[in-house]
Amino acid sequence: MHSNLLIFIWRRKLSFLLLASGLVLLGLWTWAILIDSAKTLPAFTQQTSQSGEANYQHVHIIQKLIAQANRVLRAERQRDNAERPSPAQRLLGNVRFLRPTQAKKAPLPLAESYLFEQERLKILEQQQRQRNAGMDELNANAEDDRMLSSAERQTQYEHELQRMGVPAVAGIGPDGPRAPAERLVHLDLKGAPPKLSFLKQLLPVLRALGATGLLIEYEDMFPYSGTLQPLAAHNAYKEAELKDFLETAWVEYGLSVMPLVQTFGHLEYALKLSGFEQLRELPESPQSICPSQPHSMALLEQMLTQVIELHMRPSGNATPSTPELPIKFTHLHIGCDEVQRMGECSLCRQRLRSELFLSHVISLAHFVRRRWPQLSVVIWDDQLRDMTLSELQNSQIGSYVEPMVWVYASDIYHFIQPQLWDTYSKVFPSAWAASAYKGAFGESLLVPPLQQHLENNIRWLAVIAKEGGRFSKGLRGLALTGWQRYDHFAVLCELLPVGMPSLMTSLSTVSKGYFSTNPRDNELLRVLRCVFQPDSRRSGHPWLELHSNAHYSQLFAVCSYPGHLVFKYALRLYDKLAEVRNYLQQTREHSAWLSDYNVRHNFSSPLRVQELTARTPQLIEELRAMARESQQLLWEVYDEHTVVEFVEQHIYPSINALHQQLAKGQTLLQRRTWPQRPLPLTMEQQQDMGLVTTLDQRQPQDQQQQQQH
Numbered sequence: 001m002h003s004n005l006l007i008f009i010w011r012r013k014l015s016f017l018l019l020a021s022g023l024v025l026l027g028l029w030t031w032a033i034l035i036d037s038a039k040t041l042p043a044f045t046q047q048t049s050q051s052g053e054a055n056y057q058h059v060h061i062i063q064k065l066i067a068q069a070n071r072v073l074r075a076e077r078q079r080d081n082a083e084r085p086s087p088a089q090r091l092l093g094n095v096r097f098l099r100p101t102q103a104k105k106a107p108l109p110l111a112e113s114y115l116f117e118q119e120r121l122k123i124l125e126q127q128q129r130q131r132n133a134g135m136d137e138l139n140a141n142a143e144d145d146r147m148l149s150s151a152e153r154q155t156q157y158e159h160e161l162q163r164m165g166v167p168a169v170a171g172i173g174p175d176g177p178r179a180p181a182e183r184l185v186h187l188d189l190k191g192a193p194p195k196l197s198f199l200k201q202l203l204p205v206l207r208a209l210g211a212t213g214l215l216i217e218y219e220d221m222f223p224y225s226g227t228l229q230p231l232a233a234h235n236a237y238k239e240a241e242l243k244d245f246l247e248t249a250w251v252e253y254g255l256s257v258m259p260l261v262q263t264f265g266h267l268e269y270a271l272k273l274s275g276f277e278q279l280r281e282l283p284e285s286p287q288s289i290c291p292s293q294p295h296s297m298a299l300l301e302q303m304l305t306q307v308i309e310l311h312m313r314p315s316g317n318a319t320p321s322t323p324e325l326p327i328k329f330t331h332l333h334i335g336c337d338e339v340q341r342m343g344e345c346s347l348c349r350q351r352l353r354s355e356l357f358l359s360h361v362i363s364l365a366h367f368v369r370r371r372w373p374q375l376s377v378v379i380w381d382d383q384l385r386d387m388t389l390s391e392l393q394n395s396q397i398g399s400y401v402e403p404m405v406w407v408y409a410s411d412i413y414h415f416i417q418p419q420l421w422d423t424y425s426k427v428f429p430s431a432w433a434a435s436a437y438k439g440a441f442g443e444s445l446l447v448p449p450l451q452q453h454l455e456n457n458i459r460w461l462a463v464i465a466k467e468g469g470r471f472s473k474g475l476r477g478l479a480l481t482g483w484q485r486y487d488h489f490a491v492l493c494e495l496l497p498v499g500m501p502s503l504m505t506s507l508s509t510v511s512k513g514y515f516s517t518n519p520r521d522n523e524l525l526r527v528l529r530c531v532f533q534p535d536s537r538r539s540g541h542p543w544l545e546l547h548s549n550a551h552y553s554q555l556f557a558v559c560s561y562p563g564h565l566v567f568k569y570a571l572r573l574y575d576k577l578a579e580v581r582n583y584l585q586q587t588r589e590h591s592a593w594l595s596d597y598n599v600r601h602n603f604s605s606p607l608r609v610q611e612l613t614a615r616t617p618q619l620i621e622e623l624r625a626m627a628r629e630s631q632q633l634l635w636e637v638y639d640e641h642t643v644v645e646f647v648e649q650h651i652y653p654s655i656n657a658l659h660q661q662l663a664k665g666q667t668l669l670q671r672r673t674w675p676q677r678p679l680p681l682t683m684e685q686q687q688d689m690g691l692v693t694t695l696d697q698r699q700p701q702d703q704q705q706q707q708q709h
Contacts, residue, residue: 154173160542165544165545166515171462172461172514177465179513180433181212183480186214187217189216190219190221194496198563203248209504210508213257213258215258215260222236222237222306224306230273235639235641247327257311258378261304261333263336264291264335264361265339271288281341281345282341285341291360292347332368334378336357337379342357357383358391362395365377378404378432379404380406381424404433404479405424405434406434407434408441411459430476435453435457436482437480438499439493439499440481442493443491447574454515457478457506458515461478461509461513464478495646497562497566497567500561508523519543530555557571569630577650577651579619591608599664602667603674613662623655623658624655630643630651
């Protein structure tokens with residue numbers, strides 16, 4: 001038994017040896033750790049104390065950041081609850097980069113939890129980054145632009161214009177010539193005269209965009225009195241309200257006033273009347289006055305006197321000692337353009353046309369300068385273009401008037417060639433230029449082509465910079481014309497509120513000397529009240545996009561400015577009228593059952609006619625609804641006479657055409673039996689078509705047979 005135990009122990013000695021060695025090693029390792037801990041205990045205590053002090057400072061800094069964040073949030077709540085700025089401040093203030101409107105969330109509680117305050121800090125920082133993201137990119141782009149040379153900046157500028165659809169003209173850019181000294185905005189009141197309350201709303205906008213004055217063409221809206229009272233329209237402005245408007249323009253906004261009175265052609269509003277018809281150049285045409293009749297000059301002098309005195313003295317019964325009206329009035333425009341009937345009466349045929357024109361203009365200018373020597377006289381230039389240099393110099397017209405050179409097309413030199421500029425500069429010490437922002441590309445347009453008008457104004461900037469040096473006193477400035485009728489008998493052109501986007505874009509461009517592609521310093525965006533997203537070159541969507549086949553940019557459809565509701569309404573009306581025109585054209589010219597042929601023969605399929613006219617009553621009601629809407633919107637700008645004229649000109653013709661189509665369809669539906677083919681055609685209808693009838697063919701044959709017999 002003992003031997004067996006020894007044998008077992010011997011066999012397991014290796015295992016016991018390994019176990020014993022492990023226990024010895026474990027004991028040695030434990031003893032070493034205890035000794036090391038005893039040695040490092042004082043150093044560990046000191047390090048723990050220093051770490052506590054650092055943690056206390058870190059917590060103190062975090063508390064300061066949390067307090068600062070709370071103050072920022074409280075300040076933002078106070079600004080949100082503050083009173084909104086006035087309309088003038090919103091109108092003339094800096095560009096605001098606004099986030100899209102969202103429902104307001106409940107205010108965050110000011111909890112003292114450290115984790116919650118950290119989260120609030122992150123939210124506040126994220127909002128600030130989003131607010132400044134657009135401006136950071138714009139600043140980076142501006143910094144890149146400053147690093148480029150002048151040629152590189154111009155190339156980059158023209159590339160940006162191309163992206164935006166803005167016409168690029170050589171030499172016009174940030175490094176180009178200076179803007180014209182004077183920028184006049186033309187108000188054509190001979191058609192759709194706006195209420196003076198609306199015109200007052202335009203004054204701060206025009207001033208903010210860089211206008212320096214107004215060119216006001218009154219025609220029959222001027223409050224003529226005495227023997228000239230018949231010249232005034234029944235809805236002409238009142239004298240008191242007109243003076244108040246003129247005073248507001250200068251006193252509050254620093255805008256000068258240049259009245260325009262036609263004195264040769266375009267006198268239909270006076271010569272159409274009984275009692276003035278004997279002054280016409282030709283009895284059948286009231287377009288121009290006869291300069292050879294002595295009563296003609298008497299009438300024109302009375303008209304000029306009443307207009308000038310209203311702009312100088314505060315009342316019609318003023319004496320020479322009465323103080324002048326507080327406005328800037330230095331120039332008088334006497335028209336004299338497009339004199340279509342000149343030198344045709346028995347008296348005028350005895351003189352040359354150029355002599356008639358020059359002597360008439362000089363007589364009027366001499367009358368004005370003699371009585372009001374402080375005034376300069378301006379005329380349109382088109383009647384001077386065909387005259388020779390010697391004719392102009394011999395007349396000494398350059399001592400009496402300043403020409404206003406007008407071209408509304410893109411190719412200005414096609415109408416005013418360099419030789420003519422040279423002639424003008426040798427005759428006149430100074431001159432004016434005139435572009436257009438509406439009323440130049442169609443006699444009855446509803447919406448002006450913005451891109452074409454902008455190109456006209458930009459090209460005028462290049463011409464002024466090139467040709468202004470020819471004149472001893474330079475070119476005084478540019479007048480942006482906006483015609484409301486082509487003449488007194490014409491229908492309305494684009495309404496003034498509908499032309500506001502074109503006016504604002506062109507005016508801001510000529511006032512700066514070029515179109516600014518940078519939204520930060522484009523005055524257009526300082527006036528428009530809209531949610532504006534800065535241009536991002538990565539996104540590829542510029543802030544303004546113009547296209548040759550479009551009337552406007554989307555920017556003006558989402559922004560607010562004086563007349564913006566009328567402009568947006570005009571766009572919808574334009575689309576609706578185009579829809580009605582296409583509908584009528586399709587049913588009349590392209591259908592096989594409601595054409596003129598079907599109507600003339602009263603021969604068509606009833607089922608097809610019912611299908612073609614099924615939509616007509618709905619379109620009539622839609623147009624009537626738009627007519628009622630125009631009555632509500634236009635009333636803010638115009639009187640009832642202009643509203644009715646607008647509806648009658650633009651909406652009623654389409655309503656009438658739909659009624660006629662419906663009546664023709666009803667006539668076709670009345671028939672229950674139809675004739676056999678071929679359908680008969682009367683002899684008169686065949687002759688109207690120019691066809692040779694059967695009777696006409698027989699007559700030569702009968703005459704030939706008679707000659708043979």
